[in-house]
Amino acid sequence: xxxxxxxxxxxxxxxxxxxxxxxxxxxxxxxxxxxxxxxxxxxxxxxxxxxxxxxxxxxxxxxxxxxxxxxxxxxxxxxxxxxxxxxxxxxxxxxxxxxxxxxxxxxxxxxxxxxxxxxxxxxxxxxxxxxxxxxxxxxxxxxxxxxxxxxxxxxxxxxxxxxxxxxxxxxxxxxxxxxxxxxxxxxxxxxxxxxxxxxxxxxxxxxxxxxxxxxxxxxxxxxxxxxxxxxxxxxxxxxxxxxxxxxxxxxxxxxxxxxxxxxxxxxxxxxxxxxxxxxxxxxxxxxxxxxxxxxxxxxxxxxxxxxxxxxxxxxxxxxxxxxxxxxxxxxxxxxxxxxxxxxxxxxxxxxxxxxxxxxxxxxxxxxxxxxxxxx
Amino acid sequence: xxxxxxxxxxxxxxxxxxxxxxxxxxxxxxxxxxxxxxxxxxxxxxxxxxxxxxxxxxxxxxxxxxxxxxxxxxxxxxxxxxxxxxxxxxxxxxxxxxxxxxxxxxxxxxxxxxxxxxxxxxxxxxxxxxxxxx
Numbered sequence: 001x002x003x004x005x006x007x008x009x010x011x012x013x014x015x016x017x018x019x020x021x022x023x024x025x026x027x028x029x030x031x032x033x034x035x036x037x038x039x040x041x042x043x044x045x046x047x048x049x050x051x052x053x054x055x056x057x058x059x060x061x062x063x064x065x066x067x068x069x070x071x072x073x074x075x076x077x078x079x080x081x082x083x084x085x086x087x088x089x090x091x092x093x094x095x096x097x098x099x100x101x102x103x104x105x106x107x108x109x110x111x112x113x114x115x116x117x118x119x120x121x122x123x124x125x126x127x128x129x130x131x132x133x134x135x136x137x138x139x140x141x142x143x144x145x146x147x148x149x150x151x152x153x154x155x156x157x158x159x160x161x162x163x164x165x166x167x168x169x170x171x172x173x174x175x176x177x178x179x180x181x182x183x184x185x186x187x188x189x190x191x192x193x194x195x196x197x198x199x200x201x202x203x204x205x206x207x208x209x210x211x212x213x214x215x216x217x218x219x220x221x222x223x224x225x226x227x228x229x230x231x232x233x234x235x236x237x238x239x240x241x242x243x244x245x246x247x248x249x250x251x252x253x254x255x256x257x258x259x260x261x262x263x264x265x266x267x268x269x270x271x272x273x274x275x276x277x278x279x280x281x282x283x284x285x286x287x288x289x290x291x292x293x294x295x296x297x298x299x300x301x302x303x304x305x306x307x308x309x310x311x312x313x314x315x316x317x318x319x320x321x322x323x324x325x326x327x328x329x330x331x332x333x334x335x336x337x338x339x340x341x342x343x344x345x346x347x348x349x350x351x352x353x354x355x356x357x358x359x360x361x362x363x364x365x366x367x368x369x370x371x372x373x374x375x
Numbered sequence: 376x377x378x379x380x381x382x383x384x385x386x387x388x389x390x391x392x393x394x395x396x397x398x399x400x401x402x403x404x405x406x407x408x409x410x411x412x413x414x415x416x417x418x419x420x421x422x423x424x425x426x427x428x429x430x431x432x433x434x435x436x437x438x439x440x441x442x443x444x445x446x447x448x449x450x451x452x453x454x455x456x457x458x459x460x461x462x463x464x465x466x467x468x469x470x471x472x473x474x475x476x477x478x479x480x481x482x483x484x485x486x487x488x489x490x491x492x493x494x495x496x497x498x499x500x501x502x503x504x505x506x507x508x509x
Contacts (some may be wrong), residue, residue: 074485119477127417128390128475129383130503133463134451141445142465149443192458194446243465243473248443 002265003373005094006102006227008219009038009212010335015326016176018206019115023053024068026110026208030037030335031069034106034210038224039240045104047096047211048076049089053268054329055120065108072082075102082361083277084235085109087368091233093213103218108206109331118204137201137280139242139363141193144282146248148195151297153276153285155195159186160303161281161316162323163201165294167309169320171347176203177324193226203327209332209335228341231266231354232371234259242363253290253367260369268292271371272352273340274314275333277360278321291369310347318347330359332369382454382499388438390418393432397504403437403493405472406430416472437493439468444478444485466491466506480507 011033013026021066027050035042036129050062058064062077066091079089086109093105113121122135147153162181181199189197219227236252236259238245261267268291276284286298293314294302302308308316319325319336326332337355339345357370387395395416396402406415410427421428444464454504456500460483478485479494491506 025463052436124383124452127385130385130498130501131451131463131475131477131505132447132452132458132461133475134447134455138445138447142443142463145445146443146487191446191448194448243475245443 001094001098002231002263003229004216004218005097005213005230006219007090007211007230007334007338007372008214008224008227009013009034009036009040010338011035011037012209012332012335013110013176014208015205015328015332017206018112019116019258021112023112024064026112027065027108027210028068030110030208031106031108034212038212038222040212040222040224042071043316044104044357045071045106045223045243047093047102047129048073049093049105049323050076051085051089051109051331052077052078052080053111054082054113055117062227069106073102075105081324081366081368082338083241083279083329083365084359084361086329086334087233087357087359087370088235090161090211090213090230090370091117092336092366094230097213097215103214105213106172106210107213107331108208108210111328112206114204130175135193136279136299136363137196138193140280140282141196142242143286143364144195144280147282147286149236150249153300156183157285157300157303158200158281159183160308161278161284164309165278165321165323166318168318168347169324173346175320175325176205176327177320184193194292196280196282200336202279202322203324205327207326207328209328209331211331211334211338226342228338229375230370231373231374232260232262232264232306234263234369236367238367249286250290250296251286251364251367252360253287254367257291260371264371266354266371269355270354271314273318273349273355275318275321275337275355275357276316277330277333277358278317278323279360281323283360283364284316286364287360291356291358309321310349315349318345318349333357333359337370337372341372343374362373376505383478384413384501387437388401390420394418395501396484397432398436398504401495403504404432405435405468405470407433409425413456414471421452433470435468435470441478441485441487441489441491442473443487444468459501464506474504477505479505483508501507
């Protein structure tokens with residue numbers, strides 16, 4: 001299956017504040033642009049995979065998007081792994097195509113928590129609310145504290161991730177937050193839930209993004225100009241809630257990456273650029289470790305001195321990531337991976353031939369990995 | 376007294392009622408699987424190890440260790456706005472289960488894996504299982 005399936009088109013809305021736009025409307029805009037990018041008509045689309053808006057669950061949402069697209073897909077619906085859903089949808093689309101269940105799939109996501117409601121991200125965590133246990137940030141902070149204690153990870157290491165993403169976002173005209181960050185400013189920014197500061201936390205954003213998935217053969221038949229082959233994908237599920245998780249400092253991101261790299265038949269050393277889900281800075285540090293880019297506990301050294309910035313050994317989040325481009329649930333990272341493989345990114349990594357993209361959801365409950373190629 | 380009326384009290388269900396009742400009587404309890412012996416908190420209907428449904432309650436020693444903790448500098452619920460900054464911690468009981476809690480004496484110095492001891496405190500008419508570092 002390696003390389004048989006391609007991403008044939010990508011599309012996105014503006015990111016940031018889009019008052020008055022429904023998530024359905026943003027999904028349609030993203031899909032329209034993905035079809036235009038591939039220069040194909042929507043009539044060939046026979047599958048629609050949708051991640052429901054994180055800020056508001058809604059029954060039969062996948063069918064509502066399909067209706068708005070004027071499509072009656074052979075396969076369609078909502079896939080829920082929280083923030084890991086988008087890459088997982090692309091992988092299920094690939095498997096469905098291989099199994100002959102469909103030929104051309106749209107996978108899309110849109111949300112509007114910035115002008116809509118952010119309550120879902122701040123809600124209480126069950127009966128434990130009586131102890132003041134609220135919000136997604138606190139779960140990641142709990143993990144970050146343990147990682148710092150076990151491995152000596154420093155605030156400066158978290159800062160290195162934020163600084164890299166903000167530097168890259170500053171160069172991206174579509175990014176929501178375009179102000180670069182210095183270590184000094186990071187260290188003086190306020191704590192939200194200690195040890196995490198404001199600059200460790202991703203943006204809240206309105207926006208949508210979509211990809212068009214089909215076989216390489218179909219892309220040739222349709223005359224698609226810039227198909228990007230999918231070499232591998234994988235998933236992993238840590239599942240346990242943070243307090244019940246036997247270990248806090250590693251996740252099933254490791255399983256997800258092993259599956260994807262085995263399928264792709266490539267190694268970590270073949271990766272030229274990475275888009276690593278950065279809902280919080282600690283997520284990037286742990287994903288780099290769990291993927292094997294460095295040993296557990298050595299990520300602080302790995303990310304220092306600009307190694308993950310453009311021009312460094314492994315540039316990450318070259319369009320700014322969730323910390324700077326848009327705080328959406330991960331499809332935008334796939335789009336940047338596709339641009340890097342086409343050679344059309346704003347901050348292009350020269351000669352990049354392989355890109356790994358990670359998505360993760362909940363509080364490191366779910367993980368998915370995608371490996372793209374330029375070949 | 377808006378904090379009083381808005382305080383997020385635990386939702387007592389048939390599954391969790393024994394836990395909260397025992398706590399109000401001064402005992403921290405956890406579930407023990409009658410089939411495989413696994414220990415659990417919070418209460419669940421089936422054992423997640425052997426899937427058996429014969430879960431009984433045992434009283435914890437009250438001894439444990441601090442797994443991790445955070446300090447809130449932002450109140451996500453107005454009932455906690457007056458407490459900022461406040462800590463929330465994960466404690467692992469010596470019997471195995473882990474729970475969300477607060478450390479009542481953070482000024483004593485918090486460090487992961489530090490031993491802790493149960494302190495039951497009343498909060499808006501409900502007994503909560505808190506801990507002090509020892």
